[in-house]
Amino acid sequence: MDERTVRPPEIAANSRVDRAVLKAAHFAAKKHAVQRRKGAAAEPYINHLLEVAELVASALAEPDTNLVIAALLHDTVEDAGVTKEELIEAFGSDVAALVMEVTDDKSLPKAERKRLQIVTASKKSVRAQGIKLADKISNLRAIVASPPTDWSVERKREYFEWARQVVDCLSAPNQMLKAEFERLYRQVESLSSS
Numbered sequence: 348m349d350e351r352t353v354r355p356p357e358i359a360a361n362s363r364v365d366r367a368v369l370k371a372a373h374f375a376a377k378k379h380a381v382q383r384r385k386g387a388a389a390e391p392y393i394n395h396l397l398e399v400a401e402l403v404a405s406a407l408a409e410p411d412t413n414l415v416i417a418a419l420l421h422d423t424v425e426d427a428g429v430t431k432e433e434l435i436e437a438f439g440s441d442v443a444a445l446v447m448e449v450t451d452d453k454s455l456p457k458a459e460r461k462r463l464q465i466v467t468a469s470k471k472s473v474r475a476q477g478i479k480l481a482d483k484i485s486n487l488r489a490i491v492a493s494p495p496t497d498w499s500v501e502r503k504r505e506y507f508e509w510a511r512q513v514v515d516c517l518s519a520p521n522q523m524l525k526a527e528f529e530r531l532y533r534q535v536e537s538l539s540s541s
């Protein structure tokens with residue numbers, strides 16, 4: 348066999364990872380194509396998903412491709428009408444289970460969904476807690492950078508306090524992400540008290 352045509356195994360393995368992650372990014376981009384972030388800048392929703400996935404990936408001590416994929420897909424069931432079965436079919440049962448763990452039950456009233464996020468936070472798997480925390484960081488950053496135009500200072504404060512409660516209830520938060528959340532929260536606090 349010609350040596351030059353044989354690729355080192357680590358490159359072959361990496362390219363499979365690349366392909367799987369990009370497949371999820373493309374899937375999410377298509378499913379959320381018409382959705383925008385609530386802020387005044389109305390950023391494409393995929394920006395949020397890429398940010399959450401990047402946060403999760405950079406906080407991991409060991410590579411976990413399925414977790415990064417689940418981070419990209421974390422809002423597809425809740426916001427884009429994707430089913431668990433569809434996720435199993437395209438990405439496998441581990442990814443689907445992770446996405447379902449961070450999906451709110453939209454048949455419940457909003458206040459109840461928010462309450463449940465607090466009371467169920469500690470029962471989530473460590474991996475799902477990583478997505479939750481990264482999601483809250485991304486949402487806080489968005490509200491600081493480009494708040495929804497119809498949100499009063501009070502409404503923003505309520506959101507920050509609720510996010511704080513969810514994060515405080517996580518039983519196994521990733522320390523790097525927790526530190527970033529704390530940094531942001533302090534920044535928000537100093538903004539609203541000045």
Ligand code: ZN
Nearest residue numbers: 395421422482
């Ligand atoms: Zn999200």
